[in-house]
Amino acid sequence: MAMLKRYEAVIGLEVHAQLLTETKLFCGCSTKFGAQPNTNICPVCMGLPGTLPTLNKRAVEFAIRMGLATNCRINKRSIFARKNYFYPDLPKGYQISQFEEPICENGFVEIETENGSRKIRLKRIHIEEDAGKSIHDQGGFTKVDLNRSGVPLIEIVSEPDIHSTQEASQYLKNLRQLVTYLGICDGNMEEGSLRCDANISIRKKGETALGTRTEIKNMNSFRNVERALEFEINRQIELLEENRTVVQETLLWDADKSEARPMRGKEESHDYRYFPEPDLMPLEISEDWVTEIQSALPELPNARKQRFIEEYQLPEYDAGVLTSEKSIADYYEQALTSTNNYKALSNWVMSEALKIANERKVDFSQFPISAKNLGKLIALVDKQVISGKIAKEVFEDMLNSDDDPENIVKEKNLVQITDASQIKIIVERVLKDNPTQVEQYLNGKEKVFGFFVGQVMKESRGKANPQIVNEILKEKLANLR
Amino acid sequence: MSVTEQEVKRIAKLAKLKLNENEVEKFTKDLNSILEYMKLLNELDTSEVEPLHHPVESETIFREDELKSKFSRELALKNAPKTDGEFFLVPKVIRNKAK
Numbered sequence: 001m002a003m004l005k006r007y008e009a010v011i012g013l014e015v016h017a018q019l020l021t022e023t024k025l026f027c028g029c030s031t032k033f034g035a036q037p038n039t040n041i042c043p044v045c046m047g048l049p050g051t052l053p054t055l056n057k058r059a060v061e062f063a064i065r066m067g068l069a070t071n072c073r074i075n076k077r078s079i080f081a082r083k084n085y086f087y088p089d090l091p092k093g094y095q096i097s098q099f100e101e102p103i104c105e106n107g108f109v110e111i112e113t114e115n116g117s118r119k120i121r122l123k124r125i126h127i128e129e130d131a132g133k134s135i136h137d138q139g140g141f142t143k144v145d146l147n148r149s150g151v152p153l154i155e156i157v158s159e160p161d162i163h164s165t166q167e168a169s170q171y172l173k174n175l176r177q178l179v180t181y182l183g184i185c186d187g188n189m190e191e192g193s194l195r196c197d198a199n200i201s202i203r204k205k206g207e208t209a210l211g212t213r214t215e216i217k218n219m220n221s222f223r224n225v226e227r228a229l230e231f232e233i234n235r236q237i238e239l240l241e242e243n244r245t246v247v248q249e250t251l252l253w254d255a256d257k258s259e260a261r262p263m264r265g266k267e268e269s270h271d272y273r274y275f276p277e278p279d280l281m282p283l284e285i286s287e288d289w290v291t292e293i294q295s296a297l298p299e300l301p302n303a304r305k306q307r308f309i310e311e312y313q314l315p316e317y318d319a320g321v322l323t324s325e326k327s328i329a330d331y332y333e334q335a336l337t338s339t340n341n342y343k344a345l346s347n348w349v350m351s352e353a354l355k356i357a358n359e360r361k362v363d364f365s366q367f368p369i370s371a372k373n374l375g376k377l378i379a380l381v382d383k384q385v386i387s388g389k390i391a392k393e394v395f396e397d398m399l400n401s402d403d404d405p406e407n408i409v410k411e412k413n414l415v416q417i418t419d420a421s422q423i424k425i426i427v428e429r430v431l432k433d434n435p436t437q438v439e440q441y442l443n444g445k446e447k448v449f450g451f452f453v454g455q456v457m458k459e460s461r462g463k464a465n466p467q468i469v470n471e472i473l474k475e476k477l478a479n480l481r
Numbered sequence: 482m483s484v485t486e487q488e489v490k491r492i493a494k495l496a497k498l499k500l501n502e503n504e505v506e507k508f509t510k511d512l513n514s515i516l517e518y519m520k521l522l523n524e525l526d527t528s529e530v531e532p533l534h535h536p537v538e539s540e541t542i543f544r545e546d547e548l549k550s551k552f553s554r555e556l557a558l559k560n561a562p563k564t565d566g567e568f569f570l571v572p573k574v575i576r577n578k579a580k
């Protein structure tokens with residue numbers, strides 16, 4: 001990749017986040033995802049003549065939360081504007097958005113890169129309404145569902161400060177983490193609650209002028225963002241290497257074919273003729289309101305990570321994984337109501353539980369074992385009621401039933417044997433049944449010790465306390481010498 | 482400032498209007514006479530004046546985030562020129578993909 005090293009990518013991202021309000025931006029219709037088509041609509045979001053928009057206060061509050069969390073200036077006064085274009089799922093013929101004076105400006109998000117942490121500047125965050133949905137694939141008509149028409153969005157626009165696909169991905173992950181921590185968006189890219197468009201150009205390293213940029217749309221997962229950016233960076237480098245030029249255009253990412261193709265038709269007239277929305281007053285935000293929102297901001301990812309390190313004495317790595325998603329951090333802290341073994345809980349969550357959640361592709365808030373029960377399981381190990389090995393078995397059971405681990409242990413009679421006299425009997429039997437191995441051991445082949453342990457555990461069906469087994473075995477074998 | 486026939490055609494296209502040659506000529510003339518008239522305003526020095534976004538000075542009116550609308554689908558689709566009872570049906574927007 002020697003050729004790549006001479007170039008630098010310059011990437012700016014536009015991220016749309018669907019806000020978790022109950023109702024739409026300008027009317028009282030529900031925003032619920034997955035409702036029957038055209039059941040959450042009214043004359044306002046259908047764009048019928050004579051209707052007027054009234055602004056949802058909570059949507060504005062959510063935008064301010066995001067602005068504060070990303071170090072933006074919150075403008076005391078901002079203006080709504082009409083963005084004009086024709087498409088059947090945009091019934092008014094314009095989208096109400098913000099253009100010249102958005103609600104938040106000049107922020108930044110910090111990302112971790114291989115060269116340390118770096119600030120990605122934000123140009124602006126503005127509020128706008130979503131369009132409806134068009135379904136093209138059946139029959140001779142396009143079907144239009146207006147349930148999504150008017151659902152509130154914020155658009156977060158970065159400066160072109162991103163220089164690699166890894167950085168883009170890291171930036172997106174940070175934004176996703178922030179919106180979910182702030183409780184303003186569910187962050188689900190596959191379902192479209194978080195959408196990302198990219199502006200990309202390349203230049204030779206050391207140059208300061210920007211190259212011609214292209215825009216890529218339709219990247220609906222983290223993986224697709226990385227793949228699409230990689231594709232486009234390589235395509236532009238190849239063009240320049242062949243002394244050809246990059247054409248400024250909009251491309252659509254096709255995940256199935258792994259390529260970005262020029263978009264046609266809809267984008268032909270890139271002239272949105274923005275003008276101030278006469279149906280809405282300028283949006284005035286009082287200092288008091290901003291202060292109130294600021295003081296009610298929830299704990300943000302970095303602060304929570306630091307607290308996990310200090311309060312629970314966790315390694316930085318653990319704290320990072322546990323706080324990477326709000327749902328995981330919440331789960332961890334809920335489980336602490338039934339165990340106080342911070343590190344053991346961290347291990348269980350990071351290895352066992354996260355593995356299952358990833359395999360099943362479920363959000364941690366939907367994890368089949370309740371946090372309280374996982375905590376109880378760990379407490380059972382700590383109190384030596386069951387061994388670590390048995391705990392894994394119980395865990396498997398809990399995945400299916402989310403039963404209280406104490407019940408499972410009792411029902412299945414899995415309580416650890418810590419009674420030395422019982423274990424002694426088993427050890428004696430094992431030594432008696434395996435004279436050849438005993439002979440080998442006594443002749444100095446000490447590896448055989450593990451075999452005896454295994455046999456004892458097998459005989460006790462995994463229930464013997466391994467430490468006691470070790471002690472008794474050593475003692476008995478020493479007596480044979 | 483004035484507009485050319487080319488610009489009128491472009492504006493018409495963006496607004497999805499079909500104009501014949503006579504109309505293009507007429508609207509070019511009309512629009513230019515409006516622009517000519519508005520030139521009067523240029524006599525005023527507005528360099529120190531904040532742009533006015535709304536003729537009425539008033540505070541933002543908010544709505545609380547509470548479910549209100551209960552509008553039946555049947556009623557919503559009633560005026561649609563074409564519907565299947567669930568969706569609004571419009572002429573196909575995307576041409577069938579050429580294979």
